[in-house]
Amino acid sequence: MKTIIRLLAGSFIILLSLIIFTSCARNSQSSGKYNSFHPGEIWLDNNGVAINAHGGGILYENGIYYWFGEHKIAGKAGNVAQVGVHCYSSRDLYNWQDEGIALAVVEDDSTHEIAKGCILERPKVIYNAKTGKYVMWFHLELKGSVYKSARCGIAVSDKVTGPYTYIHSIRPNREAWPVNVLDIHKKPYNTDANAAFTGGSLPGHPDTLNILGRDFAAGQMSRDMTLFVDDDGTAYHICASEENSTLHTSALTDDYLATAGKFSRVFVNRFMEAPAICKYNNKYYFIGSGCTGWLPNAARSAVADSIMGGWQELGNPCVGPDSALTFHSQSTFILPVAGKEGAFIFMADRWNPENAIDGRYVWLPLEFKDGRIIVQWRDEWDLSVFDK
Ligand code: GAL
Numbered sequence: 001m002k003t004i005i006r007l008l009a010g011s012f013i014i015l016l017s018l019i020i021f022t023s024c025a026r027n028s029q030s031s032g033k034y035n036s037f038h039p040g041e042i043w044l045d046n047n048g049v050a051i052n053a054h055g056g057g058i059l060y061e062n063g064i065y066y067w068f069g070e071h072k073i074a075g076k077a078g079n080v081a082q083v084g085v086h087c088y089s090s091r092d093l094y095n096w097q098d099e100g101i102a103l104a105v106v107e108d109d110s111t112h113e114i115a116k117g118c119i120l121e122r123p124k125v126i127y128n129a130k131t132g133k134y135v136m137w138f139h140l141e142l143k144g145s146v147y148k149s150a151r152c153g154i155a156v157s158d159k160v161t162g163p164y165t166y167i168h169s170i171r172p173n174r175e176a177w178p179v180n181v182l183d184i185h186k187k188p189y190n191t192d193a194n195a196a197f198t199g200g201s202l203p204g205h206p207d208t209l210n211i212l213g214r215d216f217a218a219g220q221m222s223r224d225m226t227l228f229v230d231d232d233g234t235a236y237h238i239c240a241s242e243e244n245s246t247l248h249t250s251a252l253t254d255d256y257l258a259t260a261g262k263f264s265r266v267f268v269n270r271f272m273e274a275p276a277i278c279k280y281n282n283k284y285y286f287i288g289s290g291c292t293g294w295l296p297n298a299a300r301s302a303v304a305d306s307i308m309g310g311w312q313e314l315g316n317p318c319v320g321p322d323s324a325l326t327f328h329s330q331s332t333f334i335l336p337v338a339g340k341e342g343a344f345i346f347m348a349d350r351w352n353p354e355n356a357i358d359g360r361y362v363w364l365p366l367e368f369k370d371g372r373i374i375v376q377w378r379d380e381w382d383l384s385v386f387d388k
Contacts, residue, residue: 034094036382039327039362040350045088046097053086054349054359057124057226057333059134059160065090065338066160068102068123068136078356080143081105081120085136087161093337093345093383102162103136103155110143113169114153118143122274122332124227126235127160128256134160135256137237139225140169150221152237154257167257171219172237172250176261179308182207189214206245206269220248220263224273226333227252228307231279236307238275244291245269249308264308272300277307278334278344278366285373287317287331287346294353296325301373317346317366317373327377329362342368343386346375 034043043051053069060066071086072078087102105120106112114120119141127134133156140153151171155164177185189210193203202209215221225239235256241248242265250263272288279285284304290297301317304310318326329348337343343365350360365385367374378385 036094036380037363037378038380039364039378040329040360043096043361046095049098050357051088051096051361052357053088054351054356055122055332056347057122058335058347059125059127060336060338061127061160063091063338065093065335066099066125067096068125069332070121070123071101072356072359074355074357076354076356079119079353081114081118082116084114085120085123085138085162085164089161099161102157103164103166106166113140113142114166115143119145119147120153122225124225124333125160126227126229126256128235129233131255133158133255134162134164136164137225137227139223139239142169147223150223150241152222152225152239156257170258171215172222172239172241172248172259173261173263174219175216176259176263177216178212178248179262179264181212184208185210185213185216187213202243202245206242211242211245212265215242222248224275226275226277228277228279230307236277238277240273240275240291241265244273245271247272247275247288266309266311267302267313270300274331276331276334276347278336279307280342280344280368285334286311287334287373289326289330294351296328296330296350298324299326299331299375303371303373314372318375318377320377322377323375327362327364329360334366337383337386340383340386343383 045051052071053067056069058065058067067088071083073082084101084104087099088096089099090096105114105116107116121139123138125136136155138153140151142149151169153169155166157164193209221241222239229235235252237250246268247266250259253260271291273291274289276287284307286302288300298316301314302311329350331348333347335345346364346366348362352358364375
């Protein structure tokens with residue numbers, strides 16, 4: 001009898017420990033204690049709140065990753081900037097601590113360039129070793145301009161997490177010709193064709209229309225964008241220009257606060273958006289998308305020996321089910337994993353324009369295979385995939 005009681009008591013204790021253990025594991029998950037990535041699922045920060053950093057980019061410094069992205073609010077209203085740029089920090093890439101709003105929109109002056117209600121997208125931050133400043137660039141559409149301004153906003157801070165001070169906005173490369181300018185660009189632009197043109201798609205080839213020439217005096221258009229710092233410290237701004245028909249790659253000035261006037265037109269008439277760049281084994285790799293607004297399309301990839309051009313397109317890097325829609329997402333950044341040679345994470349947004357705050361993040365490992373880059377879907381994964 002005593003043995004049976006002892007056995008029953010033993011089983012009860014084991015059962016109780018199991019219940020306690022599972023509930024602790026669940027709690028730690030909800031407070032953000034992750035040890036793997038779950039692409040497309042809600043991702044909680046250290047306060048148990050869903051991470052709010054869309055169209056983002058990451059800066060790595062002294063063992064810490066800083067994730068900057070668009071802070072969205074609920075509903076359709078969240079598609080315009082109501083709050084600003086949110087920053088999070090992490091040591092392991094799985095668990096993110098809320099660092100607050102790094103750059104706030106201006107609430108008390110509706111004429112300010114970053115007034116609440118402007119469009120502020122795809123913020124990226126880089127560190128300038130010469131000036132000791134953190135420099136943020138983003139796609140800015142002035143309030144009410146509905147994607148007509150196509151400008152770059154620039155802000156700086158002495159501290160990585162901010163607060164960032166807004167400097168101004170620019171149209172890049174004003175009165176500068178690209179390194180690969182054509183004769184046609186220097187001729188007067190085609191006013192007849194441009195008169196009929198309202199944006200979004202083009203009634204002809206961007207060179208026949210001469211959109212580059214049209215914008216020479218005012219500065220070139222800049223919508224979806226990213227920044228990339230090369231090994232020699234030169235920073236580049238890569239953006240969708242010429243009514244989204246063509247990307248421009250521009251070297252920045254030494255202080256990273258302006259374009260230096262040296263730029264090239266790439267992927268002419270390919271209508272690429274959402275540019276992201278990485279460098280591996282002395283080659284530059286590019287991932288972008290087609291132009292379908294918030295709706296996903298097939299990603300594009302390319303490789304080049306120079307960041308200024310000579311891109312060879314490599315097709316859709318995504319493979320497997322849903323690859324034709326980039327797993328229902330759109331590229332935003334390629335993150336080099338610190339201390340792991342050849343380890344890069346493809347970062348993308350699964351937009352939700354009806355309820356902007358509920359846009360999700362799709363992070364997947366990038367693989368280099370036979371001269372191509374490959375992205376495969378995984379329901380769950382961790383950084384050990386890079387050790388194989
Ligand atoms: C996407 C772009 C987003 C946002 C959206 C608006 O193509 O990548 O950043 O601008 O269009 O429709």
